[in-house]
Amino acid sequence: MPTKKVIAITGASSGMGKAALQLFAQRGWTVYGGARRVEKIPTGTNIHAVKLDVTDSESNHTFINTILNEQHRIDVLINNAGYGEGGPIEDIDLKNVRKQFETNFFGAAELTKLVLPTMRSQKTGRIVNISSIGGDLYMPLNAYYHASKAALQQWSDSLDLEVQQFGIRSVIVQPGGTQSAWGDIAVQNMRKNLKTDSAYLPLVNTLSNILSSSSNMISATSADLARVFYAAATDRNPKRRYFNSFGDRFVVHVARAHPKVFHAASSALLRHLDRRSHR
Numbered sequence: 001m002p003t004k005k006v007i008a009i010t011g012a013s014s015g016m017g018k019a020a021l022q023l024f025a026q027r028g029w030t031v032y033g034g035a036r037r038v039e040k041i042p043t044g045t046n047i048h049a050v051k052l053d054v055t056d057s058e059s060n061h062t063f064i065n066t067i068l069n070e071q072h073r074i075d076v077l078i079n080n081a082g083y084g085e086g087g088p089i090e091d092i093d094l095k096n097v098r099k100q101f102e103t104n105f106f107g108a109a110e111l112t113k114l115v116l117p118t119m120r121s122q123k124t125g126r127i128v129n130i131s132s133i134g135g136d137l138y139m140p141l142n143a144y145y146h147a148s149k150a151a152l153q154q155w156s157d158s159l160d161l162e163v164q165q166f167g168i169r170s171v172i173v174q175p176g177g178t179q180s181a182w183g184d185i186a187v188q189n190m191r192k193n194l195k196t197d198s199a200y201l202p203l204v205n206t207l208s209n210i211l212s213s214s215s216n217m218i219s220a221t222s223a224d225l226a227r228v229f230y231a232a233a234t235d236r237n238p239k240r241r242y243f244n245s246f247g248d249r250f251v252v253h254v255a256r257a258h259p260k261v262f263h264a265a266s267s268a269l270l271r272h273l274d275r276r277s278h279r
């Protein structure tokens, strides 16, 4: 009987990571899911839940060592754990900025370092990095989220060039707005990171109203994104970038190909929203 494929998924207690854990397990993979709230990781056939905080080096080592000690191989790592540390650049405490990068970037970097020696000796492996359309697009009050995802993308492309020679590939998934806990956490953080009497309160009010009111218009589900993760993990000839919808691919294309147009349009939109909020 062929050996079952082994996958590690971070951020498996909620949203896309949880949906991906269930999809890979249904399709017969041996799945290790990691998250801080280990009790929220679904249980079931093929699923191993491990407590993981990707900002903690010891926890990252334990996660990967558990997999390698039990399975002696690892085929795919999905670096999915992430959140949005929103807030104005002038106000936000750098301690929280560091936490944003520790979670969205350095966690992925350390876990990848830990799996590469095994993938190299297997002569096969795949690293799937969950970025965002916000790795190319940007809006105010989310600067460090965008910066962390842009960093992840450049890093993934460099990594891919380093490891292709060993049969390993590193690819990026760029979700757009997707139903999950992400939006509520990002809006809460935007408010948490405001200073008392902040000059940015009106902007935070405008943007958090838009984010909250548009959240029920989001049609993409975590299950949709799990299927994209699956393609990114299994395509024989993987793409550099994976998108869930044509719209997500299109807006990223516009932002990359026409940066001046994107910046001017964003600025005009903000002025319009500001005028509307003062009516």
Ligand SMILES: NC(=O)c1ccc[n+]([C@@H]2O[C@H](COP(=O)([O-])OP(=O)(O)OC[C@H]3O[C@@H](n4cnc5c(N)ncnc54)[C@H](OP(=O)(O)O)[C@@H]3O)[C@@H](O)[C@H]2O)c1
Binding pocket: 010, 011, 012, 013, 014, 015, 016, 017, 034, 035, 036, 037, 038, 040, 052, 053, 054, 055, 080, 081, 082, 083, 084, 103, 130, 131, 132, 133, 134, 174, 175, 176, 177, 178, 179, 180, 181, 182, 183, 185, 222
């Ligand atoms: N939803 C969207 O609209 C959207 C759009 C573009 C990109 N994304 C990206 O997609 C990925 C998944 O987000 P989601 O939408 O599924 O959000 P979610 O429902 O909030 O899930 C985030 C997951 O990350 C985990 N996580 C956060 N910090 C962690 C840490 N320090 N250590 C380990 N796990 C941690 C959480 O688990 P614990 O809290 O239990 O640790 C949770 O399982 C993220 O990278 C996000 O930035 C989301």
